[in-house]
Amino acid sequence: MSSEAGVQQPHPLSRTPLGLGLVGAGEVAERHIAAAATVDDVRVAAVYDVRPERSTVPDFDALLAHPEVDVVVLTVPHALHEDLAVRAAAAGRHVLVEKPMATTTAGCARMIAAAEAAGVVLWVGQQQRQFAHVRAARDLLRSGDFGAILRYREIRSNHYGPGRPAWFFDPGLAGGGVSMLVGVHTIDRASILLGAAPVAVAATTQTPDGWRIETSADGELFFDAPVTCHFRWYSAEAFRHETTVECERGTLLLDPTGLTAGGRRVVEFDADREYTESFARQYRALVRTVRDGAEPEIRPAEGLAAVATVEAIYASAQRQGVRMAINS
Numbered sequence: 013m014s015s016e017a018g019v020q021q022p023h024p025l026s027r028t029p030l031g032l033g034l035v036g037a038g039e040v041a042e043r044h045i046a047a048a049a050t051v052d053d054v055r056v057a058a059v060y061d062v063r064p065e066r067s068t069v070p071d072f073d074a075l076l077a078h079p080e081v082d083v084v085v086l087t088v089p090h091a092l093h094e095d096l097a098v099r100a101a102a103a104g105r106h107v108l109v110e111k112p113m114a115t116t117t118a119g120c121a122r123m124i125a126a127a128e129a130a131g132v133v134l135w136v137g138q139q140q141r142q143f144a145h146v147r148a149a150r151d152l153l154r155s156g157d158f159g160a161i162l163r164y165r166e167i168r169s170n171h172y173g174p175g176r177p178a179w180f181f182d183p184g185l186a187g188g189g190v191s192m193l194v195g196v197h198t199i200d201r202a203s204i205l206l207g208a209a210p211v212a213v214a215a216t217t218q219t220p221d222g223w224r225i226e227t228s229a230d231g232e233l234f235f236d237a238p239v240t241c242h243f244r245w246y247s248a249e250a251f252r253h254e255t256t257v258e259c260e261r262g263t264l265l266l267d268p269t270g271l272t273a274g275g276r277r278v279v280e281f282d283a284d285r286e287y288t289e290s291f292a293r294q295y296r297a298l299v300r301t302v303r304d305g306a307e308p309e310i311r312p313a314e315g316l317a318a319v320a321t322v323e324a325i326y327a328s329a330q331r332q333g334v335r336m337a338i339n340s
């Protein structure tokens with residue numbers, strides 16, 4: 013944009029600090045707020061939740077109309093992402109939508125079209141790629157020091173039990189179970205570390221009697237490369253999250269507190285602090301894209317690809333685990 017005098021003016025929604033309009037003031041929103049407080053270039057301008065006591069504005073339209081909201085941050089149940097993102101984009105606001113991007117690839121495509129039409133940034137919150145151990149592992153694998161990757165597997169728990177939000181158990185709001193809720197993180201991490209998105213999947217899922225969402229899933233992601241990603245997601249109170257990358261010249265092990273590579277501890281952090289920091293890095297990266305026009309660290313198509321993979325997991329599981337192509 014240029015003024016009459018020919019001086020370049022910034023995009024009106026690229027001033028810093030960028031004003032965030034948070035929609036959904038639940039668990040992850042607290043993390044966003046804590047992270048935003050550590051980033052000079054963003055500030056929380058407004059919050060809307062269906063619970064009025066958690067809101068600073070009366071409704072979503074008021075949040076969209078708020079003069080200091082530059083980026084709408086969607087931290088609501090999965091099935092709400094699509095429509096709210098489309099409305100935010102149509103109102104000319106940038107969008108940061110929590111993972112999974114939407115509950116269907118058609119929904120993701122609609123969001124992408126709305127953002128493109130409005131010329132706004134659409135950022136999917138697959139922020140685990142911002143973790144220090146994921147970044148270090150990616151750099152080590154790219155350096156070639158460990159040689160070719162031979163095997164890749166990830167095991168991850170998620171607790172489906174008392175205290176979890178009711179919508180987690182409702183496929184109409186969650187879009188599915190553990191695969192939608194945390195599987196997208198595994199898919200994103202594998203895509204980052206293996207350097208490509210999966211092209212096919214074979215999986216089985218388990219749904220407890222009387223439940224409507226799967227609480228565990230096992231399977232394999234296939235890439236355009238010999239290596240595959242074995243994954244297992246299950247429900248347990250105890251948190252477990254391990255990624256093992258076996259290479260020709262050593263093994264990389266990512267756990268909740270860091271990275272061991274070739275038997276050496278190369279990254280070590282406090283898990284809770286690093287979790288908040290991953291959101292802060294995401295905000296810094298978002299600012300670089302919105303304000304400076306930097307290449308986004310996640311493209312909307314990557315959010316869509318993760319959802320397409322979950323759709324293929326469900327299609328495979330319905331057919332007793334046959335290999336299914338991923339349509340992204």
Ligand SMILES: NC(=O)c1ccc[n+]([C@@H]2O[C@H](COP(=O)([O-])OP(=O)(O)OC[C@H]3O[C@@H](n4cnc5c(N)ncnc54)[C@H](O)[C@@H]3O)[C@@H](O)[C@H]2O)c1
Nearest residue numbers: 035036037038039040041060061062087088110111112177
């Ligand atoms: N990136 C991560 O590591 C991470 C971690 C946790 C959750 N998440 C994602 O964040 C999103 C929210 O998850 P959560 O665990 O915070 O859930 P939550 O249930 O704790 O919070 C959701 C909030 O949305 C509110 N809400 C519901 N309907 C609404 C509406 N129509 N308008 C406004 N507010 C509404 C609820 O009242 C609640 O406060 C999900 O997409 C989830 O997958 C991401």
